[in-house]
Amino acid sequence: MYSKKNARYYHAMLLPGMVFLIVFSIVPMGGLVMAFQNFIPAKGILGSQFIGLDNFKRLFLMPDFWQILQNTLIIAVSKIILGTLAAIIFALLLNECRNVLYKRVIQTVVYLPHFLSWVILAVMFSNLFSYTGVVNQIVMSMGGEPTMFLIDNGWFRSILIGTDVWKEFGYNAVIYVAAMTSIDPTLYEAGDIDGANRWQKIVHITLPAILPTIVLMTTLNMGQVLNAGFDQVYNMYSPLVYRTGDIIDTYVYRTGLENIQYSLATAVGLFKSVISFGLLASAYKLADKFCGYRIF
Numbered sequence: 131m132y133s134k135k136n137a138r139y140y141h142a143m144l145l146p147g148m149v150f151l152i153v154f155s156i157v158p159m160g161g162l163v164m165a166f167q168n169f170i171p172a173k174g175i176l177g178s179q180f181i182g183l184d185n186f187k188r189l190f191l192m193p194d195f196w197q198i199l200q201n202t203l204i205i206a207v208s209k210i211i212l213g214t215l216a217a218i219i220f221a222l223l224l225n226e227c228r229n230v231l232y233k234r235v236i237q238t239v240v241y242l243p244h245f246l247s248w249v250i251l252a253v254m255f256s257n258l259f260s261y262t263g264v265v266n267q268i269v270m271s272m273g274g275e276p277t278m279f280l281i282d283n284g285w286f287r288s289i290l291i292g293t294d295v296w297k298e299f300g301y302n303a304v305i306y307v308a309a310m311t312s313i314d315p316t317l318y319e320a321g322d323i324d325g326a327n328r329w330q331k332i333v334h335i336t337l338p339a340i341l342p343t344i345v346l347m348t349t350l351n352m353g354q355v356l357n358a359g360f361d362q363v364y365n366m367y368s369p370l371v372y373r374t375g376d377i378i379d380t381y382v383y384r385t386g387l388e389n390i391q392y393s394l395a396t397a398v399g400l401f402k403s404v405i406s407f408g409l410l411a412s413a414y415k416l417a418d419k420f421c422g423y424r425i426f
Contacts, residue, residue: 160175161175161396162396162400163175164178164392164393164396165185165186165393165396165397165399165400166180166181166182166183166185167179167180167181167393168181168184168393169392169393169396171392181393185393185394185396185397186397186401188394188397189394189397189398189401194376195381195398197373197376198376198377198378198381199378201287201358201374201375201376201377202356202358202377202378202379203355203356204287205287205290205291205358205359205363205375205377206354206355206356206357206358206359206377207355208291209291209294209295209358209359210348210351210352210354210355212291212295213294213295213298213299213302214302214344214347214348214351216295216299216303217298217299217300217302217303217305217306218303218306218340218344220240220299220300220303221303221306221307221310221340222306222332222336222337224236224237224303224307225307225310225336226328226332237300237303237304237307239300240299240300240303241300241301241303241304242300243296243297243298243300243301244297244298244300244301246297247361248359248361248362248365248366249361249365251293251297251362251365252362252365252366255280255289255293255366256280256366259279259280259289260278260280261276261277261278262276265279266279280366280368280371281368281370281371282371283370283371283373283374283375284374286366286367286371286374286375287374287375289366290358290359290362290363290366290375293362293366294359294362302347305343305347306340306343306344309339309340309343310336310339310340312339313335313336313339313340317335317339318331318335321334321335348413349410349413349414350410352409352410352412352413354406355405355406355409356378356402356405356406356409357379357406358377358378358379359377359379360377360379360380360383363375363376363377363379363380364379364380364383367380378398378402381398382395382398382399382402383395385398
């Protein structure tokens with residue numbers, strides 16, 4: 131039973147997370163002022179010259195910025211759409227499995243890649259897609275010509291999307307599997323009485339029942355539309371594939387830390403955050419309008 135006495139224990143449990151959020155997410159937001167300054171580290175934030183929107187004007191006039199924005203959108207949206215579809219399909223297939231032991235083993239094996247670092251996976255995929263790697267060996271055995279996949283602009287973006295979907299779909303499917311366990315079994319029994327086959331029960335019972343969860347996950351993912359995966363891209367790309375593989379996060383890293391243009395990098399990051407917030411708010415409004423889904 132809830133009481134003021136018990137509430138303090140809940141607040142105590144929240145305290146470490148709130149401290150972490152304040153220290154690492156809220157306090158650093160004061161540094162956003164650098165986006166409106168000609169920031170010089172020796173002078174600091176308080177001593178650097180305020181230049182208004184000049185950094186944003188410079189950003190929008192850069193010819194490669196729009197290509198980077200396009201790359202980010204294509205990669206991120208493709209990951210969200212294909213990743214969601216793969217997770218839902220896998221969850222549906224897993225839900226149809228009647229052997230409990232086999233089901234648990236498959237689920238565990240499939241979601242394990244989520245816990246592997248992209249540093250490790252990048253090395254693995256670099257070997258798989260190298261000129262003498264397994265993929266090219268298969269291509270040559272079928273009479274094809276070997277390809278340098280990871281430095282080919284025609285292939286690199288597809289590899290990024292495909293490997294990310296492979297890594298995450300099993301873990302994401304856990305949420306949908308959990309949603310399916312809450313479906314009333316009598317609905318399936320009624321379907322059996324009406325003569326519905328498995329496909330009809332999936333379409334008319336399972337999918338409508340997990341639709342709120344799909345809407346929730348899609349809404350939350352909309353806020354990540356401009357997060358195309360810094361860890362993955364940074365560990366797998368090279369200057370030869372900047373045209374199709376360079377994203378906002380890697381651009382900010384190179385501009386801010388390697389080229390020491392802190393103000394411009396902050397302006398790019400602020401632009402990305404504002405767009406992400408707008409997309410998340412729009413997705414929430416659409417979810418409320420078409421599905422009646424609300425968080426608050």
